[in-house]
Amino acid sequence: MNDLAPRDDSAQVVFDRVTRFYGPVIGLNEVSFTLPPGVTVLFGANGAGKSTVMRLASGQIRPSLGRVQLLGRDAWSTEAKRHLGYCPDVDRFYEEMPGRDFVRLMVRLQGYSPRQARHLAEEALARVDMVHRAHRPLRTYSQGMRQRIKLAQALAHRPQVLLLDEPLAGVDPGGRHTLLELFAQLGDEGRCVLLSTHMLREVESLARQVLVLVQGRLVAQGTLEQIRQWLDDQPLLLALEADQQRPLARELIGWEEVLSVQVEGPRVLVRVQQAGSFYQKLNHLAAQAPWQLRRLEPLDVGADAVFRYLNQRP
Amino acid sequence: MIRFGYAWTALVSATFHRLWWSLHSLLLVFPAAAICLFVLRWRGRFPQQEPEQIVHTLSLFTEVVVIYMFASFLVPVVALSFGTTGLGGDREEGTLVFLLTRGIPRWSISLGKLAATLPLVVVFTVAAYWATCRLAGPAGQLAWQAFLPPLFWGAVAYGCFFHLLAALVRYPTIIAVVYALFVETLLGNLPGVIKQLSISFYIRSWIYRIGEPWGVEPPSTFLPISAAGCAAVLMSVAGASVLLSLWVLQRKEYIEKES
Amino acid sequence: MPIDVARYHGWNGTLRGPWYSALAVTRTTLRQVFRRKVLWVLLALGLFNFLLYFALIYASTQLPRVGDRLLERMDFVVRPDAQQRNGYLRFVEQQGLVVMMLLAFAGSVIIGADFRQRGVAFYLAHGLHPVHYLWGKWLAVAVLLALVTALPALVLFVEYGLFTTDWDYWWQNRAVVSSVLGYVLVMAVVLGVLLLALGTWLHKTVPIAITWTSLLVLSGAVAGQLTRSTGNRYWLLLNLWRNVRVVGRWFFGYYPRPEDRLLAPWAALILGGLTALCAALLWWQLVRLRRWD
Numbered sequence: 125m126n127d128l129a130p131r132d133d134s135a136q137v138v139f140d141r142v143t144r145f146y147g148p149v150i151g152l153n154e155v156s157f158t159l160p161p162g163v164t165v166l167f168g169a170n171g172a173g174k175s176t177v178m179r180l181a182s183g184q185i186r187p188s189l190g191r192v193q194l195l196g197r198d199a200w201s202t203e204a205k206r207h208l209g210y211c212p213d214v215d216r217f218y219e220e221m222p223g224r225d226f227v228r229l230m231v232r233l234q235g236y237s238p239r240q241a242r243h244l245a246e247e248a249l250a251r252v253d254m255v256h257r258a259h260r261p262l263r264t265y266s267q268g269m270r271q272r273i274k275l276a277q278a279l280a281h282r283p284q285v286l287l288l289d290e291p292l293a294g295v296d297p298g299g300r301h302t303l304l305e306l307f308a309q310l311g312d313e314g315r316c317v318l319l320s321t322h323m324l325r326e327v328e329s330l331a332r333q334v335l336v337l338v339q340g341r342l343v344a345q346g347t348l349e350q351i352r353q354w355l356d357d358q359p360l361l362l363a364l365e366a367d368q369q370r371p372l373a374r375e376l377i378g379w380e381e382v383l384s385v386q387v388e389g390p391r392v393l394v395r396v397q398q399a400g401s402f403y404q405k406l407n408h409l410a411a412q413a414p415w416q417l418r419r420l421e422p423l424d425v426g427a428d429a430v431f432r433y434l435n436q437r438p
Numbered sequence: 439m440i441r442f443g444y445a446w447t448a449l450v451s452a453t454f455h456r457l458w459w460s461l462h463s464l465l466l467v468f469p470a471a472a473i474c475l476f477v478l479r480w481r482g483r484f485p486q487q488e489p490e491q492i493v494h495t496l497s498l499f500t501e502v503v504v505i506y507m508f509a510s511f512l513v514p515v516v517a518l519s520f521g522t523t524g525l526g527g528d529r530e531e532g533t534l535v536f537l538l539t540r541g542i543p544r545w546s547i548s549l550g551k552l553a554a555t556l557p558l559v560v561v562f563t564v565a566a567y568w569a570t571c572r573l574a575g576p577a578g579q580l581a582w583q584a585f586l587p588p589l590f591w592g593a594v595a596y597g598c599f600f601h602l603l604a605a606l607v608r609y610p611t612i613i614a615v616v617y618a619l620f621v622e623t624l625l626g627n628l629p630g631v632i633k634q635l636s637i638s639f640y641i642r643s644w645i646y647r648i649g650e651p652w653g654v655e656p657p658s659t660f661l662p663i664s665a666a667g668c669a670a671v672l673m674s675v676a677g678a679s680v681l682l683s684l685w686v687l688q689r690k691e692y693i694e695k696e697s
Numbered sequence: 698m699p700i701d702v703a704r705y706h707g708w709n710g711t712l713r714g715p716w717y718s719a720l721a722v723t724r725t726t727l728r729q730v731f732r733r734k735v736l737w738v739l740l741a742l743g744l745f746n747f748l749l750y751f752a753l754i755y756a757s758t759q760l761p762r763v764g765d766r767l768l769e770r771m772d773f774v775v776r777p778d779a780q781q782r783n784g785y786l787r788f789v790e791q792q793g794l795v796v797m798m799l800l801a802f803a804g805s806v807i808i809g810a811d812f813r814q815r816g817v818a819f820y821l822a823h824g825l826h827p828v829h830y831l832w833g834k835w836l837a838v839a840v841l842l843a844l845v846t847a848l849p850a851l852v853l854f855v856e857y858g859l860f861t862t863d864w865d866y867w868w869q870n871r872a873v874v875s876s877v878l879g880y881v882l883v884m885a886v887v888l889g890v891l892l893l894a895l896g897t898w899l900h901k902t903v904p905i906a907i908t909w910t911s912l913l914v915l916s917g918a919v920a921g922q923l924t925r926s927t928g929n930r931y932w933l934l935l936n937l938w939r940n941v942r943v944v945g946r947w948f949f950g951y952y953p954r955p956e957d958r959l960l961a962p963w964a965a966l967i968l969g970g971l972t973a974l975c976a977a978l979l980w981w982q983l984v985r986l987r988r989w990d
Contacts, residue, residue, distance in 0.1 A: 182539045185691045206541030216532035218456065232448035233540040235441025241448075277536070461904045469911040476919045483926045502922045511915055519903050530901075611902040612735050612802040619798045619910070620742070 134160055136285055136316035137181055137199075142190035144176050151176040153340040154190070159285075159318055163311035163330045166320040168337035174320040175213065177337070178289045181318065182210040194285055206234065209283035211274045213290045213320075217262040223273045224249065224258035230277040248280035251306055253299075267294030275303070279310065286310060286317045292326065304330060359383055360399045364392045365419035372415060379405060393423075445542045446550050453524055453554035462519040463562075469515065470566040473507050477573045486576045493652050495577035500645060500654045503570060504585050508563075509641040510626075513592050514618045516562050518611070521600030524555035525687075526610035534692055548687035552601050552680060559597035563589060584648050591672040592641035598679035599637065605683040605690070629659035637675060644668035715829040722820055722833025727840060730806050736799065740845070743795040747849040750788050754853060758860035773857045775872045776951065785850050785873055786949050789880055790942055792846045796884065797913055797938070799841060800892050804905040808834050808896035812982075827983045831893060838889035847881040879948030887941055887968050894975035897982040913938045930956050931963070937971070940964035 135158035144152040152173045168174050179185045180192045183199040194204040218226060227248055231241040249255045252272040257265075262273065271294050278286060288307070292300050308330040310317050321327055324334070328348050336344040336351070344351045366372045373385045373392050381402040383395040396402040410417040457463070480502070484495040525548060528534040537547050567589055571578035603617070604610040626636035633639045643662035646654060656662050730736055754773065756763050771777070773784040811817040820830045851874065858867040891912070892905075899905045920935035933939060933956070943957050943964040952958045 179693065184535065184538055185693060202541055202543045205539055208539060208541075210535075210539040212535050212539075214532050214535065216535075218531075218533060220456075220459075229448060229452050230536060230540070233445050233537065233542060235445040235541060237444055461899065461901075462907065465899075465904050465907045469907070469915050472911065472915060472919060476923065479923065480926055498926075506918050506922070507915070511910070511918065515907060515910060519907055523903055609733070609735075609902075611906070612733065612805075615802045615902065615906045616735050616738065616798060619801060620739075 136161060136195055137318065138191075138193040139177070139180070140191045140193070142180060142187045142192055144180060144185065145188045150340055152180070152187075155337075155340075155342045156190075157335055157342060157345055159316050160332070161311070161314045161316050162332035163307055163317045163319060163327075165324065165327050165331040165334045166318055166337065167322075167324055167334055168320075169322075171339075172337040173340040174337060175289065176340075177335075178210075178213075178287050178318075178320060181285075182208060182287050207284040209278035209281065209286045211278040211286075211288045211291050213293070215267070215270060217270065217273070219263035220261055222259050222261055223254060223265065223269070223276075226262060226273060227258070227276045227280055231280045234281040236281065244280045244282070245276070248276040251279065252276045253302060268296055268299050271295050272299070272303075275306075284315055286315055288317065288319045290320055290322075292321060292323065300326065356398050359395045359397055361423040362394045362396060363419075363421045363423055364394060364417065365390055365421075366392070366415050366417045368415040371413075372417070375409060375413070381405070442542060442546070445540065446546055449537070449542070449547065449550035450554045453551055454558065456527075457520055457524060457555060457558055460523070462523065463558075466516055466519055466562060469512060470562075470569070473503065473512065473566070474569055474573055476507075477503060477570050477578075481574055481578075484577075492576050492580070495575070496580050497649070497653045499574055499577050499581055500585065500649045500652070503574070504581060504589070505642055505645055508567060508570075508589055509592060509645060510623075510638055512566060513563055513589060513641070514596050514622055514638065516566075517559050517593055517596030517600050518614045518618050520555045520558045520562070521597045522604050522610040522614045524551040524604065525601060525683075526604030529604065529608060529692065530611070538692060543688070545684040545688040548601075548605055548683045549680075551604075552598065552683065555601060556594065556597045559593050560590060563593040580652075585645055588641050588644035588648065588668065588672075591644075591669060591676070592637065595637050595640075595672040595675040595679075598676040598683075602679040602683040602686070605686040631661075633660075634663075637672070640668040640671045644672075715825050716832065718823070718825055719829040719833035719836065722825070722830055723836040723840065726807055726834060726837035729810075730803050730837070730841065733802075733806065735802060739795055739799045743792055743845045743849070746788070746791055746795070747853070750784070750849075750853055751856060753784075754857050755860060758857065773853070773870075775870045775876070775949075782953055783949055783951055785854065785877055786880070786946065786951065788853060789846050789850050789877060789945075792849070793884065793938075793942070795845050796842055796888070797909075799845065800838070800888060801906045801909045802902060803838075803841065804892050804896045804909065805900065805902040807837055808893055809900040809902070809905060812897055813900040831979060831983070834893055835885075835889045838892055839885040842885045842888070843881055846884070847877050850877045876948040876950075880945035883945045883948070883968075884941055887972055890972050890975045890979070894978040897979060930960065933960060934963055934967055937968075940968050944968055 137159035139155050139157050142152055142155045143150070155173075155177070166174050166177060176185075180187055181194065181199055183192075183194075183201070183205055186192075186200055192199040195207050197204040218229075221229070224245060227245040228238075228241045231244045231248075232238065236244060246255065249258050252275050254269065254272050254276060257269060258273070262270065265273065271291065275288070275291055278288065291307075292303060295303060304327065307317055307319060307327070311330060311332065319327060319331075328334075331348065333346055334344070334348055334351060335342060344354065346354070364372060369387050369390065369392050373387050376382050376392070376394055377385045379402070381396050381398045383397060385395075386393040406417075406420075477499075481495075484491070484498065486492045486495050525534075528537065528551075538544065564586070567586065568582060571582035574581065600610065600614050603614055607613050622636045622638050626633050626638045626642075640663075642656070642660075644665050646656045646660070646662045647665040647668070648654075662668075757768050757773075771782045771784045771787060775783075777783050805813075811820070817830065820833075821827065825833075854867070854870070854873050854877075858864070892909075895905050895908055899908060917936040917938055920933050920939070923932040923935070924930055943952075943961050946952055946957065947961055947965075952961070
């Protein structure tokens with residue numbers, strides 16, 4: 125993993141060499157990072173380990189190896205959870221309960237008096253723009269409204285650490301804009317917000333740092349600029365298959381993005397820098413060349429994944 | 439401490455409220471009403487003017503209503519309905535995550551859920567039993583005083599046991615249904631000592647012991663144990679289940695999935 | 698990009714009708730039920746009883762002296778002698794207890810969850826009318842029932858024929874097959890429709906189990922006690938489970954207790970009424986479903 129982020133003494137969430145097994149399956153593989161105040165985006169494909177990170181940080185599960193701490197306390201402990209607001213990705217509620225009652229109950233479960241809970245719940249509902257719709261039972265809500273109620277219950281007791289698992293799922297574009305402003309606000313207030321999402325483009329403007337997970341490993345950490353710079357500097361190994369390898373290799377060796385070319389059986393192994401520029405050129409070449417490019421396979425999975433995420437390539 | 443008190447009270451009252459207004463509560467009225475209607479129809483067949491007639495009726499009432507309908511059917515069904523859904527409902531519906539990420543000790547969630555469900559189990563059982571005894575006439579009055587302790591402790595033991603199941607397994611209601619229908623019904627009626635594995639054996643044993651003076655006799659293969667022994671077992675089952683459920687919830691990881 | 702390049706193309710084969718498509722509903726439902734470990738426990742319980750009968754048939758056919766004693770109370774022919782009971786009927790009725798438990802827990806999995814979590818919309822989005830959906834679900838119940846009752850009973854029938862030296866056994870007692878299937882069909886129709894109705898209205902395991910046990914267990918206790926205290930055998934008709942057994946026995950043409958023959962038409966009437974009521978409740982839900990369609 126490239127550890128670009130400077131060590132922060134004000135770290136509010138600490139993952140220290142955390143490994144988590146689910147039976148024989150490894151969900152998270154020796155992951156270390158620290159989260160300072162502000163918004164951090166957790167990024168990765170399905171099955172990359174985002175939910176495992178969220179579950180570990182919210183103290184639902186314990187690490188098999190390593191330690192997870194929230195504000196200096198073990199994430200599993202009750203003390204840590206007093207300062208935690210968690211918005212889970214599962215769409216489950218007490219369906220018969222009105223949204224307002226649900227948020228109030230969640231605040232009361234943090235130990236606030238009914239009067240305080242009422243006040244805090246109203247404040248949170250106002251922040252997610254649900255004050256006038258919170259009287260209806262949750263089962264009657266749209267996906268976006270349910271998402272807002274989940275957010276409201278997470279931030280109502282003004283926690284220092286907020287873990288938001290896919291908080292924008294199902295929210296309409298207008299609502300997204302409002303919520304993104306809210307996340308930025310929460311970060312500016314000095315709260316530590318960890319936000320997991322698939323849509324980096326939407327949240328990149330507010331991300332103080334980005335964590336990229338690939339197959340249970342943390343492959344990149346830092347600001348987007350740092351990661352992009354790292355990616356440009358990072359040689360990426362690609363395997364290309366064409367019906368004529370040698371003309372392809374001859375063509376590629378002249379490109380400034382290409383560091384080395386090696387013909388290996390039916391494949392041409394290419395080590396490249398500035399992958400974006402390389403892909404663009406390769407597209408043009410494949411369209412014009414007399415030979416046919418059959419297959420392109422990145423051999424460096426981590427770097428390729430980061431590249432794909434940053435460029436929103438499927 | 440005050441914060442914990444607020445949180446715990448909120449948990450208990452919310453759980454109680456949800457269960458009280460649930461479909462289970464409504465549905466449980468039907469079997470209870472069916473038993474009451476049965477007693478109304480049945481009591482007409484047995485005059486209760488003379489003391490001997492009352493004793494005879496009491497003996498029959500114990501056999502038919504107290505043992506057959508309450509101890510073997512209504513008490514486990516009521517306990518199953520509330521006992522498994524207090525905590526188990528949250529597990530099955532995937533809402534437990536909201537509780538486990540709050541700033542209250544995990545064991546207190548289990549205790550809070552139990553504190554909400556157990557009164558419902560007991561109140562429902564006792565209320566149904568009281569109504570049935572009132573309808574049964576003088577024999578019912580005697581039965582009310584005599585057999586309330588075994589039914590009460592039976593309800594508590596079942597309630598706590600099903601609560602433990604809810605802490606242990608993902609789909610506690612399914613396991614509890616199979617337990618109530620298979621272990622309690624089948625094993626509980628087998629000859630020999632194997633029936634001592636079922637909770638209903640101790641409730642019935644206790645009832646038979648109390649009913650001895652009125653001629654309430656168990657089947658020859660039943661072999662009841664002493665009333666004190668039954669009370670001790672039922673209380674132990676309840677106590678052990680509570681402690682185990684607290685320990686399990688404190689330690690166990692609950693990974694909720696969309697199912 | 699042209700759509701051809703993306704390799705999207707229409708289906709060129711012949712599509713089958715929705716009644717056939719409903720089999721996919723059945724298959725999916727069965728898969729969901731079989732994922733539950735409890736089901737395997739219940740199946741093991743049924744298997745245990747099956748093995749007992751298997752051993753009984755083996756002993757009665759292979760060990761003459763033991764067999765004579767075993768067959769004094771029970772026989773495996775279409776019409777046993779007086780005082781004897783039909784072994785197949787007895788086996789199917791005992792398996793009925795497993796069926797009762799199995800359906801009590803399976804109601805929520807089979808259909809309740811579809812309504813609770815709106816999964817039914819996925820089925821109805823694929824050209825299935827709600828009737829076809831319910832047909833698929835009913836078939837799943839019927840398959841489960843057959844798996845626990847009819848299939849092992851028929852295996853026992855094959856076993857008996859194999860172990861006796863008289864190969865005509867199967868032909869002479871061929872009515873056993875239709876009797877077993879008839880009995881199981883009665884169970885499947887009555888219990889299946891009842892379970893579907895309960896599942897569509899109550900959704901969750903606990904409410905379904907409360908209603909199911911009240912209807913099938915408590916009604917039996919109440920009916921038995923009322924009959925005993927009043928001497929009026931018509932009270933037995935309150936016992937729904939018994940009614941299923943009485944009507945099912947009609948296929949065997951064999952009633953061990955004489956009052957059953959008397960009560961059989963009434964039992965059939967009650968079951969018919971109950972099934973019609975459940976069908977009406979299902980129809981009501983269908984109307985609501987069509988709004989989602």
